[in-house]
């Protein structure tokens with residue numbers, strides 16, 4: 001679903017340096033997470049070519065594949081011959097929408113690779129286009145010596161991928177690869193019958209635990225109190241997580257950004273609503289019993 | 290075929306699931322075969338049978354699952370506890386039936402438990418007390434083999450054949466009133482408000498699902514459609530540990546710890562490009578064989594999540610199709626029937642019929658090696674193909690191009706079970722009154738290539754089982770319904786573009802219908818933009 005031809009043409013008309021306009025990337029709000037969607041995704045994390053997303057982080061010397069890498073020990077077709085990058089993605093914004101959180105967070109952690117994951121094609125493209133435009137603007141500013149316009153990282157450390165995270169998270173990330181996962185204003189799916197479509201569940205929390213390293217955190221925020229209670233119940237009830245105390249939460253810059261910079265967060269602000277925040281820490285796997 | 294032939298065409302209901310139970314002392318065991326025929330479960334011995342005279346032949350014991358309603362639910366899964374004391378059958382009305390198996394092979398139904406979704410995999414754990422059950426919706430549950438609450442337990446001593454269902458449907462009054470899960474006070478964005486209003490405006494809310502009224506726990510879940518789940522053990526840190534290996538339609542194989550730590554995912558075996566439909570853990574090794582819609586079988590070192598090699602099952606299948614000619618008319622017919630119609634959208638505007646791999650069974654079975662010693666091999670079936678493919682376990686890891694041996698059968702194999710060194714294969718020979726419903730083989734290493742396997746008929750065992758040939762499903766059965774019961778694997782394949790709504794973009798309601806999303810249809814356009 002790339003949008004009707006007219007919208008698409010308008011999107012294409014803009015010069016590279018100009019920011020994309022949201023109105024050309026609007027898309028119906030809900031995509032069924034159970035459908036196949038003709039999604040494109042890597043078979044396994046090794047197959048993913050991240051250099052397309054973070055070209056500034058492409059390894060300059062062709063990185064030798066380590067000897068113990070399963071790829072080198074296979075003797076048939078699947079060799080993943082693509083450029084390597086110097087570090088792994090560490091922060092994932094799941095259901096990132098138009099990417100407000102990412103664009104605010106990236107300059108605050110310029111040494112860390114951030115990835116937005118979004119199931120809607122047009123919305124994903126918006127974030128990608130915006131990142132591209134910002135990078136070019138930064139390039140120009142840098143060439144013209146406009147120091148005051150430069151932001152740390154110059155937006156080279158953020159990207160966005162179309163993905164159904166409820167099915168394909170393990171295709172993208174290795175065990176323990178991530179240090180932070182954001183779940184900002186997830187779709188509430190009010191009906192009990194639809195709770196399986198919620199992005200937080202006992203079963204999915206096991207996958208979040210798998211891709212998070214011990215000590216890593218899941219950040220949640222919502223304007224729906226009931227969903228907040230649900231998410232807290234599901235994470236507190238999962239042996240892989242513990243809730244982070246209030247003091248630590250309030251001291252965390254990421255929480256402030258999450259409250260103030262997400263598109264949904266801003267809307268709630270305008271409507272004078274409440275925002276419910278909860279953060280959970282990934283605890284180490286228990287010893288075998 | 291002339292009209293007369295069609296009218297008089299014999300029809301026999303095949304055995305869709307078979308299993309064996311071993312009873313008695315180790316030195317002189319009695320082995321009973323359990324065979325599911327539509328809604329019925331038969332048990333009969335492969336031993337002790339006086340040769341052939343009709344008087345002495347023991348009739349197969351019948352045990353019908355479920356009620357005697359006109360259309361009784363069909364058995365879709367059958368398994369036996371490791372200690373051989375219990376048999377567990379799943380019927381297509383989502384009910385798990387537990388039977389005790391007597392010393393004489395007689396079955397006695399002990400309990401019926403209705404699961405929330407249709408089970409697709411079931412196993413009794415080595416503790417002989419726990420069942421794990423995976424359902425299509427993606428969830429894996431554990432429940433005790435024998436229901437715990439005394440009131441819920443069917444009274445086996447009273448010989449209750451039809452114990453009360455443990456999950457009675459709630460009556461109208463019992464249904465809890467639906468309560469929307471958010472109030473106007475707790476919703477702040479316009480979008481969420483609209484969604485809530487849309488929901489509140491809807492009239493007939495389905496009530497929250499009644500919790501299952503028996504002890505059970507959710508062990509793990511996939512959002513993708515679950516296709517198989519197996520329990521495997523392995524020594525970790527000097528102790529035997531349990532693992533649950535699950536497979537799904539989205540190409541994943543997941544390794545989780547066994548209960549009570551099943552929330553810990555240890556890793557994934559990723560490499561399949563099409564759905565995974567079957568898993569087979571090779572006993573006493575770290576090997577896992579997986580298959581599905583790919584043209585190859587995958588062999589894994591599962592504790593290390595490492596792909597060891599693949600086997601070209603498509604190549605073996607084409608050999609089998611060629612070989613079908615020598616195997617006679619019915620094999621040729623069956624091979625032809627195994628073709629799938631590919632929609633035009635997949636083939637540049639022209640629908641075509643072709644063979645595809647849809648792995649429907651993976652089993653381990655015994656065979657005699659060159660020295661006459663018993664070893665283990667893996668048997669493979671692809672849905673509707675009248676053939677079995679074999680590869681010895683000790684060749685699974687060889688990097689060299691060991692090929693799969695194919696054995697062309699007269700009809701498609703449905704299930705396989707081993708009794709001693711005999712390999713019993715249940716066949717879909719509904720249209721053929723000549724061939725046996727259960728064909729028995731003895732397998733041995735072939736003389737030529739090292740990995741090749743010969744399938745010899747086991748006449749003796751086939752004769753012993755002849756009583757099962759006489760048991761028929763009562764009444765007529767519908768070919769189409771039987772197909773639905775026996776052949777569900779091919780439908781797992783994803784079709785390009787199939788679930789992308791083919792409606793004008795922006796028509797929210799039509800799109801939602803096309804995508805199966807309800808409840809947000811009332812949202813005005815333009816509001817739904819974040």
Ligand SMILES: C[S@@+](CC[C@H](N)C(=O)[O-])C[C@H]1O[C@@H](n2cnc3c(N)ncnc32)[C@H](O)[C@@H]1O
Pocket residue numbers: 029030031033094095096097098099100117118119120123163164165166167183184185186187199262263264265819
């Ligand atoms: C209400 S929006 C929130 C957007 C953003 N996080 C914010 O706070 O402004 C929820 C987003 O999650 C996306 N989403 C829902 N299910 C998803 C899934 N399974 N995988 C990826 N994204 C998903 C939706 O498309 C939508 O853009």
